[in-house]
Amino acid sequence: xxxxxxxxxxxxxxxxxxxxxxxxxxxxxxxxxxxxxxxxxxxxxxxxxxxxxxxxxxxxxxxxxxxxxxxxxxxxxxxxxxxxxxxxxxxxxxxxxxxxxxxxxxxxxxxxxxxxxxxxxxxxxxxxxxxxxxxxxxxxxxxxxxxxxxxxxxxxxxxxxxxxxxxxxxxxxxxxxxxxxxxxxxxxxxxxxxxxxxxxxxxxxxxxxxxxxxxxxxxxxxxxxxxxxxxxxxxxxxxxxxxxxxxxxxxxxxxxxxxxxxxxxxxxxxxxxxxxxxxxxxxxxxxxxxxxxxxxxxxxxxxxxxxxxxxxxxxxxxxxxxxxxxxxxxxxxxxxxxxxxxxxxxxxxxxxxxxxxxxxxxxxxxxxxxxxxxxxxxxxxxxxxxxxxxxxxxxxxxxxxxxxxxxxxxxxxxxxxxxxxxxxxxxxxxxxxxxxxxxxxxxxxxxxxx
Ligand SMILES: Cc1cc2nc3c(=O)[nH]c(=O)nc-3n(C[C@H](O)[C@H](O)[C@H](O)COP(=O)(O)OP(=O)(O)OC[C@H]3O[C@@H](n4cnc5c(N)ncnc54)[C@H](O)[C@@H]3O)c2cc1C
Numbered sequence: 001x002x003x004x005x006x007x008x009x010x011x012x013x014x015x016x017x018x019x020x021x022x023x024x025x026x027x028x029x030x031x032x033x034x035x036x037x038x039x040x041x042x043x044x045x046x047x048x049x050x051x052x053x054x055x056x057x058x059x060x061x062x063x064x065x066x067x068x069x070x071x072x073x074x075x076x077x078x079x080x081x082x083x084x085x086x087x088x089x090x091x092x093x094x095x096x097x098x099x100x101x102x103x104x105x106x107x108x109x110x111x112x113x114x115x116x117x118x119x120x121x122x123x124x125x126x127x128x129x130x131x132x133x134x135x136x137x138x139x140x141x142x143x144x145x146x147x148x149x150x151x152x153x154x155x156x157x158x159x160x161x162x163x164x165x166x167x168x169x170x171x172x173x174x175x176x177x178x179x180x181x182x183x184x185x186x187x188x189x190x191x192x193x194x195x196x197x198x199x200x201x202x203x204x205x206x207x208x209x210x211x212x213x214x215x216x217x218x219x220x221x222x223x224x225x226x227x228x229x230x231x232x233x234x235x236x237x238x239x240x241x242x243x244x245x246x247x248x249x250x251x252x253x254x255x256x257x258x259x260x261x262x263x264x265x266x267x268x269x270x271x272x273x274x275x276x277x278x279x280x281x282x283x284x285x286x287x288x289x290x291x292x293x294x295x296x297x298x299x300x301x302x303x304x305x306x307x308x309x310x311x312x313x314x315x316x317x318x319x320x321x322x323x324x325x326x327x328x329x330x331x332x333x334x335x336x337x338x339x340x341x342x343x344x345x346x347x348x349x350x351x352x353x354x355x356x357x358x359x360x361x362x363x364x365x366x367x368x369x370x371x372x373x374x375x376x377x378x379x380x381x382x383x384x385x386x387x388x389x390x391x392x393x394x395x396x397x398x399x400x401x402x403x404x405x406x407x408x409x410x411x412x413x414x415x416x417x418x419x420x421x422x423x424x425x426x427x428x429x430x431x432x433x434x435x436x437x438x439x440x441x442x443x444x445x446x447x448x449x450x
Contacts, residue, residue, distance in 0.1 A: 003029040006154035008131050008141060008167060010034075012106070013304030013321040014160035015113035019063045020329040022121035026337060030123060031143055031152070033130035037111035048190055048229040049221045050109075051076065051208065051315035052102040055406040059322035062329060065116050072109060073102040074222045080207040081372060086260050090207060091378065094397075095385045099404045101208075101315060103221040134159070134167040136174035139292040139300045141167065156339050157300040160321075163309035168285055168302055179285035184311055186216070186365075187242055187277045188233050193264045195226035202264045203228060210368060211258045216240055217369035218258050230265065233369065236277075247273040282358050283309040286351070289343035299339040301346065303328070308354035313365040314402060316357050323406070324350060356414040360402060380424050383433075387423075387440055395420060395444050419447050 005021055007014045010032035018028045052073065060066040077100045078092035093099055117123040129143040129150065141152045159167035171177040196202045203209055205222035215235060220228040235241035245253045250272045254262045262268070288307045290300040304321035327349055331342045371377050387395040398417030401408045408416075427440035 001150060001152055003027070003152060003154040005029070005156045005158065006031065006141065006152050007158045007160055008032075008143075009160035009162060009304075009306070010037075010110075010114060010125060010127070011160060011162055011304070012110060012113070012318050013325060014158070015110060015117055016059065016063060016065075016322055016325045017158060017160060017303065017328065018117040018123045019065060019113065019121055020325055021332070022117065022123050023063065024329070024332055024337075026332075028117075028121075028123045029126065029152075029154075030117070031126045031129040031131065031141075034127060036125070036127045037107065037114050039127075048107075049103050049105050049223055050318055051221065052104050052109075053315060053319050053403040055316070056319040056322040057102075058406045059326035062326045065113065068112055068116060069104070069109060072104050072112065072224065074104075074205060074224065075100045076103055076206065076208045076221070078207045079368075079372065080204060080209045082209060082211040082258070082260055083373075084213070084257070084259075091372065091381065094400050094404055095388065096404075099400060101403055103208075103223070105223060108224075131161060131166050134170035134300075136171050136176040136290065137293050139290060139298055153298070155298055156337070156343075157298075159300060159302045159306045160304045161306050163281070163283055163305040165302065165306035167300070168283075168306055171290065171302075172285070176290060177285055177287060179283065181281055181283050183279055183281040184365075185237070186233055186235050187279050188231050189242075189272065189275050189277050191230045191232060191265055191268060191271050191275070193220055193228035193230050193261075194266065199226060201226045201228070210372065211261060212369045212373050213240075213257050214370050214373075216257075218261060219368070220261075228264075230261070233365075242277050280311045281309065282311060282362065283307075284355070284358070286347075288347045288351075297340065299343045301343050308350075308358065310354075310358045310361045311365060312361070313368055314357065314361040316361060316402065320354060320357050320410070323353075353410040356410040357402070360398075360410070360414055360417075376428070379428060379433075383424055383427065383436060383440060384420070386437060387444060390441060391444050391448070394448050394450060395423075416448070423447060 004027040007018055007030040010030045014030055018030050021028050060069055078090050081089045118125060129145045131141050132144050133142040139157060143150045143152060159165055161167055168179060172179045193202055209220040211218040216233055218230055218232050220230040222228050237243050247269055250269055288302040292298055303324050310317050328346050331345055335341050384397040398413060401413035423440055423443040427436040430436050430439045
C-alpha cells in the first residue's frame with residue numbers, strides 16, 4: 001500500500017506524532033505490532049508508570065491534548081529518600097510551587113493519545129502488524145499480520161518503533177546508518193506496592209521514593225489506584241546482582257537492604273520470579289533521515305527511542321520523544337510538508353540535544369543510587385537554590401533546567417550545568433555557608449552571562 005504518511009509504532013511517540021500531523025491536515029496511517037490499547041490483555045510493555053515533566057507537557061499542550069491527559073497525573077514534588085536505618089528525608093526537586101513532575105501510567109497515557117488520534121483526527125490504525133524488514137534503497141517497510149505480508153511505501157515514513165527499532169537495524173544492516181547500542185550493566189524489575197488495608201496509599205504519594213544503596217537502588221512512583229509501582233535496579237552480575245539474588249534469597253536481600261519496603265511488598269517473591277528483568281541502554285545512530293535511490297522525494301525518519309533511546313534515570317526518554325514530536329510539528333508549520341527540507345532540519349536541531357540528555361541521564365544514575373545519600377549533595381542543592389533566588393533566570397540548577405525549563409534545550413542545560421557545577425564546587429570548598437555563598441555570588445557574576 002502507499003500512504004501519505006506512515007508511522008511505524010503506536011507507542012508514546014507514534015501516537016502524539018499522529019495527532020500533531022493530523023492536526024496539520026495530513027493523512028496518517030499508524031502500524032503497530034501489538035494489539036490495540038483497549039485489548040483485554042495489554043501488550044507486555046516497558047515500565048508501568050513514568051514521570052512526565054515540563055518538556056512533555058509543553059508538547060502535549062502544543063497538540064491541544066494536555067487537558068485530556070491532566071486527570072491521569074499525580075504530582076511528585078521531590079525525592080523521598082529512605083535511609084538504610086529507616087529514616088526518611090524529603091529533597092525537593094525545585095523551589096517554586098509549579099516545579100513538580102508527574103507520575104502517569106504508560107498504558108493509560110498511550111490509550112488516551114490513541115483514542116484522541118483515532119476519534120478526533122480520524123487517524124487510521126493497523127494493529128498486529130509487525131514490521132519485519134525495511135528496505136533502505138526503496139524505503140519500503142514489510143509488515144507481517146494474520147493476513148500475510150504488506151509492503152508499505154509512504155511520502156514520509158516515520159520510524160517510531162522504539163529502542164529495539166527493526167527499521168534502524170535494517171538500515172544498519174543495509175549499510176545506510178551507523179548505530180551503537182550501549183547496554184548498561186544494570187537491569188531492572190518491577191514490583192507492586194498495593195494500597196493498604198484501608199485502600200489508601202501505603203507511602204506518601206507526593207514524591208518519588210528512592211532507597212539508594214550505592215551500587216543499586218529501589219524506587220517507587222504512585223499510581224491513581226493508590227498503589228505504587230516499585231522498580232528494583234541491580235547490576236546483572238556480581239554479588240548484589242540479578243545473577244546472585246535468586247528468588248529464594250530475595251526476601252533476605254530486601255530485609256538486609258530495603259527493610260522498611262519489605263512489608264509493603266506482599267507478593268515480592270512471586271513477582272520477582274514472574275516478572276522479566278528489563279535491560280537498559282543508550283542508542284546513538286546517524287543519520288536519522290533517509291532518501292530512496294533514485295530520489296523520488298519520499299523520506300524516512302527515525303524518531304523517539306528508535307533514534308536516541310536513553311537510560312531512564314533522568315525520567316526524560318518520553319519527554320525527549322514528545323519534544324521531538326513538537327519540534328517536527330513546528331518545522332512543518334513553518335515550511336509545510338516539504339520533507340526534503342524538514343527532515344534534515346529536524347535532525348540538525350535535535351541531535352546535539354538528544355546526545356546531551358543521553359549523557360545527563362547516565363550521570364543521574366550515580367546521583368540517584370549514590371550521591372543523593374551524601375550530606376554534601378544536600379549542601380550543594382541548598383546553595384544552588386540560594387543562587388537561583390539571588391540570580392533568577394541566570395543561575396538555574398541543572399536538574400531544574402532539564403525538568404522545568406523546556407525553553408532551555410538539553411545541550412544548553414548541560415553546558416550551563418557544567419559551569420554551575422564548577423561554581424558550586426569552588427564555593428563549597430571555601431568552607432562555612434556564608435563564605436561559600438559570597439564566593440559563589442562572585443563567581444556567578446563573572447562566569448554566567450546576565
Ligand atoms: C524502566 C523504564 C522507565 C522509564 N521511565 C521514564 C520516565 O519516568 N520518564 C520518561 O520520560 N521516560 C521514561 N522511560 C523512557 C520511555 O519509556 C521511552 O523513552 C518512550 O517509551 C519512548 O517512546 P517511543 O514511542 O519512542 O517508543 P516505545 O514507547 O517503545 O513505543 C514503540 C512502539 O513501537 C511498536 N513496535 C516496536 N517494534 C515494532 C515493529 N517491528 N513493528 C511494529 N511496531 C513495532 C511497539 O509495540 C510500541 O508500541 C523509561 C523507560 C524505561 C525502560
